[in-house]
Amino acid sequence: MWPTLTLLALLAAGVCYVGLRRCRAEAEAERERQQREFESLYQQHEQARARELAQQQALFNSMSEGVLVLDGEGRVRLVNQALERLFGVTGDLRGRTVMEALRLHQVQELVNQTLLKGQVDDFELELPGLDGNRSLQVNSAVVLGADGRQQGMILVCHDLTRLKQLENTRREFVANVSHELRTPLSMIKGYVETLIDGAKDKPEVAMKFLQTIEKHADRLTYLIEDLLAISRLESGQIVMNLQRTEPRGVVERVISDLETKAAAKPTRLVNEVPAELAANADADRLQQVLFNLVDNAIKYGRPGGSVVLRARRNDRKQLELSVQDDGPGIPPEAQNRIFERFYRVDKARSRDAGGTGLGLAIVKHIVQSHSGAVWVESVPGQGATFFFTLPDISGGL
Ligand code: ADP
Numbered sequence: 252m253w254p255t256l257t258l259l260a261l262l263a264a265g266v267c268y269v270g271l272r273r274c275r276a277e278a279e280a281e282r283e284r285q286q287r288e289f290e291s292l293y294q295q296h297e298q299a300r301a302r303e304l305a306q307q308q309a310l311f312n313s314m315s316e317g318v319l320v321l322d323g324e325g326r327v328r329l330v331n332q333a334l335e336r337l338f339g340v341t342g343d344l345r346g347r348t349v350m351e352a353l354r355l356h357q358v359q360e361l362v363n364q365t366l367l368k369g370q371v372d373d374f375e376l377e378l379p380g381l382d383g384n385r386s387l388q389v390n391s392a393v394v395l396g397a398d399g400r401q402q403g404m405i406l407v408c409h410d411l412t413r414l415k416q417l418e419n420t421r422r423e424f425v426a427n428v429s430h431e432l433r434t435p436l437s438m439i440k441g442y443v444e445t446l447i448d449g450a451k452d453k454p455e456v457a458m459k460f461l462q463t464i465e466k467h468a469d470r471l472t473y474l475i476e477d478l479l480a481i482s483r484l485e486s487g488q489i490v491m492n493l494q495r496t497e498p499r500g501v502v503e504r505v506i507s508d509l510e511t512k513a514a515a516k517p518t519r520l521v522n523e524v525p526a527e528l529a530a531n532a533d534a535d536r537l538q539q540v541l542f543n544l545v546d547n548a549i550k551y552g553r554p555g556g557s558v559v560l561r562a563r564r565n566d567r568k569q570l571e572l573s574v575q576d577d578g579p580g581i582p583p584e585a586q587n588r589i590f591e592r593f594y595r596v597d598k599a600r601s602r603d604a605g606g607t608g609l610g611l612a613i614v615k616h617i618v619q620s621h622s623g624a625v626w627v628e629s630v631p632g633q634g635a636t637f638f639f640t641l642p643d644i645s646g647g648l
Pocket of ligand 1: 543576578581597601606
């Protein structure tokens with residue numbers, strides 16, 4: 252009996268042991284499954300967080316405004332690429348103070364003001380740069396937590412350099428125009444007053460004065476015409492009527508328009524443009540370009556000299572047209588500047604010749620509207636050659 256009972260008890264204990272082990276193994280497997288599930292969820296969460304962070308960083312970096320975020324201790328927490336570009340800083344700036352990161356007392360001053368006032372708008376910052384000063388406008392504000400305590404600060408910087416340059420150009424242009432208009436007007440007024448005061452009774456001086464008045468009135472007319480042309484070109488009011496245009500014919504018309512002026516100098520005008528060449532161009536605008544260049548070549552060329560017009564196809568599917576004179580030429584330092592509005596090498600000479608200082612600016616505008624380029628080559632004392640390019644369609648479109 253006892254052996255049987257013992258056997259049964261052993262059997263029961265064995266069954267219990269096996270059952271217990273199975274239970275433990277199942278529990279272990281379940282725990283591992285849960286662990287894997289947790290790890291996979293955690294990984295997914297981390298990946299989503301990393302994606303979100305990358306998106307935020309990309310957004311932050313794509314902003315044109317420079318952004319700087321400071322923590323509660325005034326140390327850099329975040330900067331975007333625009334800010335690094337604006338201030339010319341590189342490397343990891345996080346954890347540094349503003350002075351360590353940007354090395355600018357003005358920014359530290361702005362941070363101090365913001366801490367005092369809570370917010371500063373339109374703070375003007377001038378940064379010295381290699382290509383001139385940069386003008387920034389900065390808005391800053393402290394960042395408050397849910398408990399109303401200061402947690403940091405955000406600074407947003409707008410680059411106003413281009414805007415300021417445009418504003419300066421506009422101001423300079425207005426000042427130049429006023430000056431250019433005032434000069435002939437005061438001359439006209441002066442001569443008229445002299446005539447009224449008695450010169451009208453002396454026929455020999457009266458005629459001279461009247462001719463001078465006429466010359467200045469003409470200058471005013473040219474100036475206003477050129478100003479209108481520039482304004483129409485710049486505002487896009489003049490749409491280029493691009494069509495097959497043969498430059499040789501256009502050159503012929505320009506030569507005939509300037510024949511009298513050339514004969515008076517005298518200057519010989521020579522058309523060497525091959526008849527078979529054709530450009531995709533607005534014929535009237537091309538005539539205006541050539542007129543200005545030939546008119547200048549006569550004005551600034553030497554009496555008894557010649558002006559030669561040529562054209563050739565270059566290897567970039569362009570027609571390269573040129574106007575060459577044998578006058579005094581243009582000094583190297585002025586060769587780029589003569590295309591600016593109102594820039595003249597010799598002011599008195601230009602005015603005396605009826606120049607407005609706008610002819611080459613108009614030329615440049617028209618050529619660029621044809622996707623072309625204009626430039627001058629000149630050795631002082633040996634004449635000047637103006638070149639410009641137009642789309643070449645001599646062999647068809
Ligand atoms: P302007 O009405 O004074 O002629 P432009 O814009 O046509 O104005 O030309 C600008 C300046 O470029 C002129 O004032 C002159 O000093 C210089 N210039 C232009 N063409 C020539 C040339 N062929 N030879 C010498 N100087 C020239």
